[in-house]
Amino acid sequence: MKNRHLLGLVLALALTGLAVFGYKVMVLGFPMAPEQVADTWTIEAAVSFDGGPGSVRATLFVPTLMPGYALLEENFISRGFGFSTQLAPGGREAEWTVRRAPGRQVLYYRAVVYRDALRRGEDTAPEFPPPPVLDEPFATAMRVLVDDARERSADSVSLAAALIRRLNEPVPDQNAELFRSSARTDTELAQTISTLLAGARIPARVVRGVLLQDQARDAAIVPWLELYDGNEWVFLNPRTGERNLPPNYLAWWRGARPLLHVEGGSNAAVNLSVRRNPVDAMLLAEGRADQRGSRLVEFSPLALPVQTQAVYSFLLLIPVGALVIGILRNVIGFKTFGTFMPVLIALAFKETQLLAGLILFTLIVSLGLLVRFYLEHLRLLLVPRLSAVLIVVVLLMLAVSILAHRLGFETGLSVALFPMVILAMTIERMSIVWEERGAGEAIQQGLGSLAVASLAYLVMGITLVQHLVFVFPELLLLILAAMLLLGRYTGYRLLELRRFRAFADDRSRS
């Protein structure tokens, strides 16, 4: 009964922790490892035109459906223009309007996108397109091409591939040539293919986008072919018929219409530039959480002032140290001075580094012990004696710092980070154990404490551990669950096996 209650609690804690952790990793994309860099891409469209005498209306397609990419932020920069965005066939349009705009006008659209493999293209099923109405000889040529392709294919994708290959042959036959000659550019070719596919009653359209390459000014618009295979939209290379989409392809808009359309102006031009910005994966994840309206980040240590964050990046490690201690004491069977003394020492080691920390700790405790033994002769009452040891510890720390600084060992300065009260208590307890149980026991327990502290330090020093508890404090629920389980662990401690080893050969003796 009690066990079931405990198991339920442990399970609930662990699942809650894992669920929040999973959500933050899988959906919000919080990095599992520290100092991960994620790429974001800034795409800038500079729209320019000469304003005419009357009102001007400039419409620019802006990205909406970007398979493999997600929008982090976008800005529209213009001065004195009315501005709106709306959904249009083929994508989303930004529209700038102004009553009078003399001279050369420049407007900017800037978007920051990041790779998000979970983003899919559109998944709505389109209707079957009407067969295109073409003049002769195009209508007959189309029929021949489509029929030929259909014979050599199994489904709509392979039909489209066959069609594309036919049109792209180095020396096309006359039917293909007929269409080839009217399609000079890649875009026109893709457009033609989608028309032919409509003849085969296959929904297809041209996607236009840019290749995300670093420092691309004047990035070219690359057309791609998108067709619906009855299940989902698939991408085809309009030159080779291969079914793929380059991973750095950012779909911008769809259809035959141009990127920019200006009414009432002339010499319209649009220049696309692409820039890669490596960004701390953490920042990206925060932005993403923000965008999704997730309040998880607001209620995490990341929302605190930086100084407080630094404190918590420290404090959140204490449970990890406590877990190490719990295991070392209750499963292995180590003995230490004070339950959590080793964790605090380990925290201090984080600043001093291990070796220097061990030396400094041993130094202070040994000197403190000497003083404590001397004080014993003076027969002081307990509390003043403890205070005296504490004062001596502080003075010793100061002396070590000054001496180390003089000698140029800057690590000696970090001795100030040792928890002095804990040191004083350790000295007191060690001296009592020394007197009551002998030097051997005292030194053994002291070394045990140092060993445990070092181990806790090593575990708390793993950068991955530091990163995980700080970015995912919910993992502390897992540690809590582990602790609860440990609290019901009634098996042997490993060192007890040694202690009771006389039982091993007992059968033969008695």
Added chain:
Amino acid sequence: MMTLWRQLRRQGVLGLNARNGEFILPTNDRRHYPLVDDKLRTKALASQAGMPVPELYGVIETEHDIGRLGVMLEPYETFVIKPAQGSGGDGIIVVVGRTRRRELTFRQVSGALITLADLQHHVSNMLNGQFSLGGHPDRAMVEYCVGFDPVFENISHEGVPDIRVIVYRGVPVMAMVRLPTRQSGGKANLHQGAVGAGVDMPTGRTLSGVIGNEVIDEHPDTGMPIAGIAVPQWDVILASSARAADITGLGYLGVDMVLDRKHGPLMLELNARPGLNIQLANRRGLRLRLEQVDRALAGRGDVTARVAFAREHFAHEPQG
């Protein structure tokens, strides 16, 4: 290692985690702890119940009282000073004589001399909680120094041998005799180097012993065989142990008794978290016996019935 684990498991050896988690936590109500953690309260309780305890000579509660320590000790040649809430025998001073040279000096059982001033400082440390669990302010008690029964004379080195009985749900389940050695400085504490010798529950005869974790057959200082000595008044010891469980309400309890030459078995102190070395001394695991008590629900009977149960079931037989 797993073989060792399984061997211990099969023989019912109780580990610390299991002792705490499976026996102490469920059966020892925390509110009963002060009764055993404070030896003065234990003593009062036992006296009320008519159980023999060492006579209390006096209690020192304040720094001011320390001044009259000399006067308090005046009538007694031998005495023991101990912290009321001490643990593990820490802080106990056994005085067996006095010399008056330049200043009043006492001779301890170990032969070391201690001046009254040193003694007063020691008592002051006791009051300040140096020896108590958690460093709480404490009281010092001065009591009768047991003139121990010569039965263990050959197998102990100075000091007072005592008898530890583990009582579970009112039933004495295991016992050992603790024999001081030179190494333990006259103290009967196993972790200080005393010998622990198991006791056969039905007969009260000693078995072989252990020092630390090592099994021995002879006392290291006297060289005499440890096994085969009949503990006098064994039935009284078992009955008192069973009674002790009743007066404290603790389900899992260690009872420490001494054999006094004049007064017979006296109860020294009780322990709510008795150590596990008794298993080594007896070379038997506690768990099997504890579970036997659980099954029999013997805790319900009166003292005689429970002692009878223990004598019937917990004989030290060769293990099969």
